[in-house]
Amino acid sequence: MRKIYIGIDPDLRLLNASIVTDDLKLLAVFARRNKEGMDNVAVENSVSAALQLCNDVRFFISTSQTEPVRTVLCIESQNMERARQDRARGKKINPEDIRRLAQVTGSVMGVFRSYIGEIKLLQPIIWKKTMKDHIVQSRAYSTLSLTSYPMGGKKPYHVPCDVTRARITLFSHDKINPGDFSDISDSIAIAVYGAKNNL
Numbered sequence: 001m002r003k004i005y006i007g008i009d010p011d012l013r014l015l016n017a018s019i020v021t022d023d024l025k026l027l028a029v030f031a032r033r034n035k036e037g038m039d040n041v042a043v044e045n046s047v048s049a050a051l052q053l054c055n056d057v058r059f060f061i062s063t064s065q066t067e068p069v070r071t072v073l074c075i076e077s078q079n080m081e082r083a084r085q086d087r088a089r090g091k092k093i094n095p096e097d098i099r100r101l102a103q104v105t106g107s108v109m110g111v112f113r114s115y116i117g118e119i120k121l122l123q124p125i126i127w128k129k130t131m132k133d134h135i136v137q138s139r140a141y142s143t144l145s146l147t148s149y150p151m152g153g154k155k156p157y158h159v160p161c162d163v164t165r166a167r168i169t170l171f172s173h174d175k176i177n178p179g180d181f182s183d184i185s186d187s188i189a190i191a192v193y194g195a196k197n198n199l
Contacts, residue, residue, distance in 0.1 A: 004021055008108060019060065020144070024196070026164075031173070032052045072119075072120060137186065147164070165178070
């Protein structure tokens with residue numbers, strides 16, 4: 001049975017998912033914006049956004065696949081110890097932000113669990129090692145045989161070319177802007193990691 005990998009890099013404000021096949025084709029990306037509240041209220045509201053995102057993904061897969069598939073959710077995990085180490089090195093990291101992000105991750109996994117065959121919770125050190133985000137993203141697009149270009153200043157990220165972007169964002173409920181790929185390209189890279197490693 002073919003596998004489809006759903007990659008998610010959890011975010012408090014932009015919940016997004018990418019869909020990559022086991023033969024390394026990027027089918028689509030989806031986004032749901034969490035516009036309500038701040039801090040803990042935003043976490044609470046992320047549950048409904050996660051449910052809507054799951055429904056988007058489930059509907060797309062059920063209508064685009066002509067044969068049964070096994071779905072694998074590859075989602076990034078948070079690491080408090082890593083956050084402490086980064087903070088000790090002078091990076092501005094608020095532990096409360098990590099806690100909230102972990103709560104969002106839990107919500108997403110809970111919502112997707114009723115639909116997904118398997119869930120793989122991946123630490124950043126597993127799926128991207130110590131490479132910078134834009135390098136991992138660029139390699140993921142190359143693996144998918146897609147052209148991308150860098151954007152952003154001090155924190156660069158990769159965006160797929162206009163034709164690809166139009167195709168993969170077509171079914172997203174919320175409009176996806178080029179700047180949203182700072183998060184979405186990580187979700188794509190996580191799904192590519194799952195597919196390449198046959199998780």
